[in-house]
Amino acid sequence: MNNVLTYMTFIPVAGAAIVLALPNNAKLIRWVSAVATVPPLLMAIWLFKNFDRAVPGFQFVEDYTWIPAYNISYTMGVDGLSISMILLTALLSFLCIFASFGIEKAVKGYFALFLLLDAGMMGVFCALDFFLFYVFWEVMLLPMYFLIGIWGGPRREYAAIKFFLYTLFGSVLMLLAILALYFSTDPHTFDMRIMMAQANKYSTQVIPMWPFNHLRWGFQHVIWMALFIGFAIKIPAFPFHTWLPDAHVEAPTAISVILAGVLLKMGTYGILRTNFPMLPAATADMAYWCLGALGAWNIIYGALCAMAQTDLKKLVAYSSVSHMGYVMLGMASFTTQGLNGAVLQMFNHGTITGMLFLLVGVIYDRAHHREIDGFGGVAAIMPVYTGVTALAFFASMGLPGLSGFISEVLVLLGTWQKYPVLTILGASGVILTAGYLLWTIQRVYLGPANEKYLKFPEINGREMFTLVPLGVIVIVVGVYPSVVLDLLRSSLDQINQVVIPHL
Amino acid sequence: MDLKNVASLSFFLPEIILSGTILLLIILDLIARSGRGVALIALVGCAASLIATLDLYSAQPGWLFHRMMVLDNFSLFFKVIALAATILCIWMSLGSNEIKQVHEGEYYTLLLTCTLGMFFMASSSNLLMAYLSLELVSLTSYVLTGFLPHNRRSSEAALKYLIYGGVASGTMIYGMSWIFGMTGSLDYAAIQAALGQTQFNKAALFIAFIFIMAGFGYKIVFVPFHMWSPDVYQGAPTPFTAFLSVASNAAGIAIMTRFFFPGVSRMLPSGDWAFTSGVEWPQVLLFLSMLTMTVGNLCALNQRNLKRMLAYSGIAHAGYMMMGLAVLNNDGLSAILFYVVVYLIMNVGAFLVVAMIANVTGDEDIGTYRGLAWRGAIVPAVCLAIFLFSLTGLPPFAGFVGKFFLFSAVLKQGGAFGVLAVVAAINSVISLYYYAKIVKTMFLDTPNPEDKSVCVATNNFTLLIPLTVLTIVFGVYFSPLVRYTTQSLRFFVK
Numbered sequence: 001m002n003n004v005l006t007y008m009t010f011i012p013v014a015g016a017a018i019v020l021a022l023p024n025n026a027k028l029i030r031w032v033s034a035v036a037t038v039p040p041l042l043m044a045i046w047l048f049k050n051f052d053r054a055v056p057g058f059q060f061v062e063d064y065t066w067i068p069a070y071n072i073s074y075t076m077g078v079d080g081l082s083i084s085m086i087l088l089t090a091l092l093s094f095l096c097i098f099a100s101f102g103i104e105k106a107v108k109g110y111f112a113l114f115l116l117l118d119a120g121m122m123g124v125f126c127a128l129d130f131f132l133f134y135v136f137w138e139v140m141l142l143p144m145y146f147l148i149g150i151w152g153g154p155r156r157e158y159a160a161i162k163f164f165l166y167t168l169f170g171s172v173l174m175l176l177a178i179l180a181l182y183f184s185t186d187p188h189t190f191d192m193r194i195m196m197a198q199a200n201k202y203s204t205q206v207i208p209m210w211p212f213n214h215l216r217w218g219f220q221h222v223i224w225m226a227l228f229i230g231f232a233i234k235i236p237a238f239p240f241h242t243w244l245p246d247a248h249v250e251a252p253t254a255i256s257v258i259l260a261g262v263l264l265k266m267g268t269y270g271i272l273r274t275n276f277p278m279l280p281a282a283t284a285d286m287a288y289w290c291l292g293a294l295g296a297w298n299i300i301y302g303a304l305c306a307m308a309q310t311d312l313k314k315l316v317a318y319s320s321v322s323h324m325g326y327v328m329l330g331m332a333s334f335t336t337q338g339l340n341g342a343v344l345q346m347f348n349h350g351t352i353t354g355m356l357f358l359l360v361g362v363i364y365d366r367a368h369h370r371e372i373d374g375f376g377g378v379a380a381i382m383p384v385y386t387g388v389t390a391l392a393f394f395a396s397m398g399l400p401g402l403s404g405f406i407s408e409v410l411v412l413l414g415t416w417q418k419y420p421v422l423t424i425l426g427a428s429g430v431i432l433t434a435g436y437l438l439w440t441i442q443r444v445y446l447g448p449a450n451e452k453y454l455k456f457p458e459i460n461g462r463e464m465f466t467l468v469p470l471g472v473i474v475i476v477v478g479v480y481p482s483v484v485l486d487l488l489r490s491s492l493d494q495i496n497q498v499v500i501p502h503l
Numbered sequence: 504m505d506l507k508n509v510a511s512l513s514f515f516l517p518e519i520i521l522s523g524t525i526l527l528l529i530i531l532d533l534i535a536r537s538g539r540g541v542a543l544i545a546l547v548g549c550a551a552s553l554i555a556t557l558d559l560y561s562a563q564p565g566w567l568f569h570r571m572m573v574l575d576n577f578s579l580f581f582k583v584i585a586l587a588a589t590i591l592c593i594w595m596s597l598g599s600n601e602i603k604q605v606h607e608g609e610y611y612t613l614l615l616t617c618t619l620g621m622f623f624m625a626s627s628s629n630l631l632m633a634y635l636s637l638e639l640v641s642l643t644s645y646v647l648t649g650f651l652p653h654n655r656r657s658s659e660a661a662l663k664y665l666i667y668g669g670v671a672s673g674t675m676i677y678g679m680s681w682i683f684g685m686t687g688s689l690d691y692a693a694i695q696a697a698l699g700q701t702q703f704n705k706a707a708l709f710i711a712f713i714f715i716m717a718g719f720g721y722k723i724v725f726v727p728f729h730m731w732s733p734d735v736y737q738g739a740p741t742p743f744t745a746f747l748s749v750a751s752n753a754a755g756i757a758i759m760t761r762f763f764f765p766g767v768s769r770m771l772p773s774g775d776w777a778f779t780s781g782v783e784w785p786q787v788l789l790f791l792s793m794l795t796m797t798v799g800n801l802c803a804l805n806q807r808n809l810k811r812m813l814a815y816s817g818i819a820h821a822g823y824m825m826m827g828l829a830v831l832n833n834d835g836l837s838a839i840l841f842y843v844v845v846y847l848i849m850n851v852g853a854f855l856v857v858a859m860i861a862n863v864t865g866d867e868d869i870g871t872y873r874g875l876a877w878r879g880a881i882v883p884a885v886c887l888a889i890f891l892f893s894l895t896g897l898p899p900f901a902g903f904v905g906k907f908f909l910f911s912a913v914l915k916q917g918g919a920f921g922v923l924a925v926v927a928a929i930n931s932v933i934s935l936y937y938y939a940k941i942v943k944t945m946f947l948d949t950p951n952p953e954d955k956s957v958c959v960a961t962n963n964f965t966l967l968i969p970l971t972v973l974t975i976v977f978g979v980y981f982s983p984l985v986r987y988t989t990q991s992l993r994f995f996v997k
Contacts, residue, residue: 067981067982067985068982069982069985069986069989070911070985106877134898135898135899135903138897138898138899138903139898139899141897142892142897145939146946146947149943149946149947150946150947156947157943157947157948160943160947161936161939161943164935164939165932165935165936168895168897168931168932168935169929169932172928172929172931172932173925173928175907175910175928176910176914176921176924176925176928179907179910179911179914179924180914182911183911183914183915183917
């Protein structure tokens with residue numbers, strides 16, 4: 001299996017090309033697209049099985065010269081962190097194709113763009129060359145823009161351009177930071193591995209920047225900040241989060257799942273992949289405010305916003321803001337538990353929120369609205385559906401035995417050793433989360449059945465097919481988290497070891 | 504190599520072929536009066552001239568015609584660009600309804616004359632020659648802008664162009680007279696030598712440089728000499744607008760680079776440049792570059808006419824390209840050359856789609872693009888989207904690589920240039936808004952019931968598809984282009 005990462009990334013592109021060449025037969029296009037996402041999934045599982053967990057560092061590395069004049073190369077490689085994300089991406093892409101079978105408008109365009117998006121996401125998690133990373137990062141934007149903009153809800157145009165502008169703003173700052181890093185390597189290179197190896201060379205000498213002189217920032221801090229803003233917009237960290245509720249509400253179900261399940265993770269993945277190992281001194285200086293405090297604020301702010309929503313999808317969107325706060329908080333702790341918990345939370349949030357959006361999609365397809373107060377008594381009409389929803393809600397809430405619990409506890413355990421105050425704030429978010437989720441269950445699912453909706457069909461086989469794998473993962477990881485944690489440990493330790501001397 | 508008149512002729516073959524074609528076109532137009540035939544002859548002439556130009560790459564660089572002109576890779580590069588733009592423009596004109604209404608013989612004759620002027624602009628190494636070549640390009644451009652008969656906008660644009668052009672070139676020649684007065688010469692090499700030896704009054708030199716910049720800036724279209732461009736772009740026949748937007752800009756950059764780099768600066772052994780005059784003109788450019796891109800992008804935000812919007816976007820791109828001049832190093836210059844090629848491809852592509860749609864709907868208003876993708880014009884819509892995203896600077900399109908090189912040249916310089924890079928980066932985000940607005944109109948908006956389906960003539964696809972493919976190919980595999988531009992960055996200095 002040489003070049004498995006390349007195949008994994010470009011098979012969806014080939015799939016997209018085939019889809020474009022097919023005749024306009026919706027059924028055929030759907031199934032061809034579904035088939036195109038199978039090989040990446042199998043390869044991701046193969047990577048998961050064959051990855052040597054004892055060895056830190058990158059494996060399955062592919063290295064080819066691309067543009068020799070500027071030392072740009074096509075370098076792919078994975079460590080435990082990337083594999084967990086690749087697994088998530090491959091699984092969600094596969095399931096979302098099935099969740100998209102209801103799309104009727106311009107089917108060919110939808111699935112071709114979806115597959116391109118899939119390729120872009122895979123590429124981001126595999127790339128080890130910063131230029132390549134950036135190209136994949138941006139390549140994702142275009143399909144996403146069209147997927148929200150063409151197949152979205154009533155305010156789709158606004159949501160799509162808002163998403164696009166926010167993300168591009170972050171990316172151009174990132175581009176400048178990448179170039180600055182490039183010019184401070186010697187000889188100039190975009191190879192992330194070399195940038196990591198030269199981590200301690202990036203100057204921390206204070207440069208005066210009126211009116212921010214009191215911050216005492218050096219070159220490393222400025223670069224750190226530029227990268228961080230690029231990633232924070234994706235996470236999305238307060239105050240850059242406002243694109244997220246709009247995009248989520250307007251996007252079609254499958255795209256919401258991808259958005260929450262994979263795209264948000266790219267923000268935190270990017271910070272762990274680049275900020276931590278390349279700019280360790282700045283990471284140590286910035287972590288408390290930019291990751292820890294901001295993360296705790298995200299948790300509480302997101303939860304309070306979620307509580308105030310009347311739209312079910314918007315509620316789930318804000319719960320994402322809240323849950324991604326745990327990831328940031330855990331990352332800021334620089335403890336083994338905290339960091340492992342953070343990445344596990346990334347993985348868990350992908351599966352749990354994926355389920356939540358799929359579930360919202362199920363009921364939206366039937367009722368054609370998402371008003372929380374417009375339902376009532378759904379449990380009596382669709383008991384199976386309600387059961388699955390309860391599982392997802394409880395997982396999101398952090399009920400012991402389900403995956404969300406493990407990661408949140410790990411994060412809080414890790415953070416407690418460093419920042420007790422932030423930990424208390426973060427832990428209080430758990431209560432708020434329980435508050436809005438239980439309240440939602442009460443309003444939507446319990447109580448007397450709403451007469452209008454008595455004829456709702458129960459959740460069908462296709463919908464169950466998209467939910468069951470995620471539900472199984474939620475339970476398995478909840479009971480036996482080592483499945484994922486073993487994968488992460490050595491890679492995260494390596495990242496952590498770079499920063500710890502600078503604390 | 505410093506050649507006399509007769510000896511120069513063999514290195515002057517591209518221009519001779521072009522002049523011959525122009526004369527032939529005039530005669531043919533009298534006899535045959537066939538628009539299509541004239542266009543084909545013009546195409547053949549351009550192709551022959553292109554071959555002759557490429558052939559000169561192997562020749563030894565040197566001065567021609569008593570140091571009036573210079574032959575080096577840099578000038579050849581811009582001749583190739585001018586010819587490529589001309590060929591694309593003729594090809595576009597063949598499929599354009601606008602051009603069918605006009606007297607085609609004269610149109611192509613003037614177009615080729617304009618190209619000839621650009622040849623001289625690229626190679627002039629004497630202030631007088633620079634002025635004359637610039638005027639040759641301007642004069643033909645005025646006529647071509649006003650070429651649409653009974654079109655008020657076209658005539659108005661030509662008049663505005665003429666007035667602005669007259670003022671700008673007047674200012675420029677006044678600045679040149681100052682330089683001549685101080686250094687006693689019009690020859691670039693002599694000017695440079697004089698600047699190195701004598702300490703001139705800095706204020707006087709500064710004023711002279713600013714005045715000269717006005718003339719060049721009017722060709723490159725930078726703020727505050729940009730006022731003419733929106734009206735001219737909107738009023739001129741679309742194929743000519745496409746030509747003007749890239750070729751005139753490129754020629755302006757050529758003449759400006761020639762004056763400010765080998766002319767008044769000194770090349771250091773490291774490949775960097777140092778100004779001999781003691782006047783820090785790059786700082787002026789740095790400021791103007793920021794101003795140009797910001798004004799261009801902000802004005803483009805609310806435009807509803809696509810040609811006008813592209814005019815403002817052209818101003819913004821001129822601002823981006825000027826970053827490469829302001830950094831005063833060879834990385835910046837080679838980034839500009841790269842950008843010129845890429846800009847040629849994507850901007851002509853964008854205008855081509857505009858012309859194709861206007862051929863059917865007769866309008867360039869953004870309203871006519873509503874739901875275009877769903878009205879039977881999916882291929883032009885997708886191509887236009889690719890060109891526009893490339894203009895924004897998104898990978899995997901060529902425009903991204905162009906911007907990437909410009910940014911990298913700026914950041915390499917460091918210091919205050921970091922601010923320039925940040926301004927340029929934020930400008931790219933602003934530009935996304937109006938480019939995406941067109942994409943939104945074409946794809947995201949659903950067509951109104953009264954919107955007719957748009958059935959574009961497929962003969963333009965022979966040009967559209969290659970341009971689109973090139974935009975993508977140069978976005979992912981740009982090594983050959985990088986090699987070509989680095990190779991083209993060779994000036995002949997004594």
